[in-house]
Amino acid sequence: MKSTRELLEADWRHAWHPFTDQSLWEGVDSPVIVRGEGVWLEDSEGRRYYDGNSSIWTNIHGHSHPALVEALREQAGTLCHSSYLGLANARASELAMTLSKSFSGGALQRVFFSDNGSTALEVALRMELQWRWMRGEKERRKVVAFENAYHGDTLGAASLGGVGRFFEAIAGLGVEVEQVGGLAGLLAVDGDDVAAVVIEPVIQGVNEMTPWPTGMLKSVRAWCDEHGAHLICDEVMTGFGRTGALFACELEEVVPDYLCLAKGLTGGTMPLAATLTREVIYEDFKGPGKTLYYGHSYTANPLGCAVALASLELCQRDGFLLSVREKGELMGALLKQLSSHPSVKAVRRVGMVSGIELAGDGSSRGGKALCKRLRERGLLTRPILDTVVWMPPLASTRAELQAMGHIFQEALSQELSSSLS
Numbered sequence: 001m002k003s004t005r006e007l008l009e010a011d012w013r014h015a016w017h018p019f020t021d022q023s024l025w026e027g028v029d030s031p032v033i034v035r036g037e038g039v040w041l042e043d044s045e046g047r048r049y050y051d052g053n054s055s056i057w058t059n060i061h062g063h064s065h066p067a068l069v070e071a072l073r074e075q076a077g078t079l080c081h082s083s084y085l086g087l088a089n090a091r092a093s094e095l096a097m098t099l100s101k102s103f104s105g106g107a108l109q110r111v112f113f114s115d116n117g118s119t120a121l122e123v124a125l126r127m128e129l130q131w132r133w134m135r136g137e138k139e140r141r142k143v144v145a146f147e148n149a150y151h152g153d154t155l156g157a158a159s160l161g162g163v164g165r166f167f168e169a170i171a172g173l174g175v176e177v178e179q180v181g182g183l184a185g186l187l188a189v190d191g192d193d194v195a196a197v198v199i200e201p202v203i204q205g206v207n208e209m210t211p212w213p214t215g216m217l218k219s220v221r222a223w224c225d226e227h228g229a230h231l232i233c234d235e236v237m238t239g240f241g242r243t244g245a246l247f248a249c250e251l252e253e254v255v256p257d258y259l260c261l262a263k264g265l266t267g268g269t270m271p272l273a274a275t276l277t278r279e280v281i282y283e284d285f286k287g288p289g290k291t292l293y294y295g296h297s298y299t300a301n302p303l304g305c306a307v308a309l310a311s312l313e314l315c316q317r318d319g320f321l322l323s324v325r326e327k328g329e330l331m332g333a334l335l336k337q338l339s340s341h342p343s344v345k346a347v348r349r350v351g352m353v354s355g356i357e358l359a360g361d362g363s364s365r366g367g368k369a370l371c372k373r374l375r376e377r378g379l380l381t382r383p384i385l386d387t388v389v390w391m392p393p394l395a396s397t398r399a400e401l402q403a404m405g406h407i408f409q410e411a412l413s414q415e416l417s418s419s420l421s
């Protein structure tokens with residue numbers, strides 16, 4: 001293998017990273033990750049780090065979980081890919097059935113595969129807008145989204161996003177969207193031209209890990225029913241046990257019209273997404289002139305589907321969700337200890353999703369500085385402005401969570417002493 005220096009130089013010279021000011025990236029040493037095991041990531045210098053961010057919210061069962069590796073190995077030896085155009089594939093058939101049965105007793109029977117969280121949303125939008133158009137409801141083109149929401153980066157998904165700093169360069173492009181602030185904002189909307197409402201159920205991730213008030217999702221569902229709008233639930237971050245339920249919608253017993261899944265679908269191993277919808281919507285796409293002209297070359301990739309099946313099986317084992325809830329409680333206790341620290345403004349958590357908001361100036365300087373200190377102590381995570389995300393793999397043991405909590409304590413104390421000196 002090339003040396004760390006050579007690898008970094010190749011990166012600085014040729015690669016372009018997402019959500020990154022490259023002027024601050026080039027020439028600055030950063031870990032080159034070469035291995036993963038359980039909750040650990042290891043860099044090219046042999047240093048080990050806790051994956052405190054679940055590799056951007058994807059990892060569920062830990063890195064290189066034997067059951068997932070075996071599923072991938074077996075599938076790779078059989079079939080890596082075949083087109084989903086005019087052909088079925090064995091793993092995709094099984095996964096479509098398993099996924100639809102896994103959510104709310106099969107209420108969403110139809111599964112459309114794509115590649116990532118953004119495309120899961122893109123698919124829901126394309127289905128919804130075409131469905132309205134086919135029914136002659138030309139006036140219903142608008143999608144209501146919430147302020148500070150994040151639904152991905154493809155143009156349609158990005159136009160739903162309410163995070164100004166990400167999307168100002170493309171303002172006005174994409175689908176027609178009305179941004180509203182919370183339930184009060186939604187209640188003030190005249191529903192006649194609304195096709196759908198889109199929401200991250202129970203907790204908004206990119207909005208600095210902000211939980212919705214209890215009952216929010218139920219109220220949004222009720223508003224949609226009253227106004228003839230569809231509900232799109234974006235469970236790209238919350239799905240597959242993160243919140244203590246297999247899907248966050250289940251916490252409020254809400255069934256959306258579209259359920260968007262990605263990230264944890266493959267346990268954090270392969271890019272794969274799924275958009276689930278109701279049979280009554282699907283039925284309207286049958287017949288001449290009603291085709292959904294949407295798809296990608298790697299749609300329903302068998303490797304992704306095989307590993308998703310193996311991951312779902314682990315999620316559905318007895319005790320899995322209970323252990324997430326119990327470990328979430330432990331995280332809550334550890335966060336409570338952190339919240340008494342003078343540099344901490346607030347802590348927020350749902351299940352094993354949490355954020356530690358620093359008493360910063362909102363510029364993300366404090367968040368970045370804390371993440372640097374955490375990394376030096378062997379814990380990797382990311383800031384969102386001044387909120388530092390703590391979202392470890394669901395497979396983290398109690399001892400590992402306690403060790404991570406301890407690293408946060410130490411790094412915060414060092415942060416404070418250096419800001420006082």
Ligand SMILES: Cc1ncc(COP(=O)(O)O)c(C=O)c1O
Pocket residue numbers: 116117118119121150151152153200205206234235236237262263
């Ligand atoms: C709620 C939500 N939706 C959509 C996305 C986009 O997913 P992806 O990055 O896989 O395109 C994200 C990514 O963080 C997300 O948190």
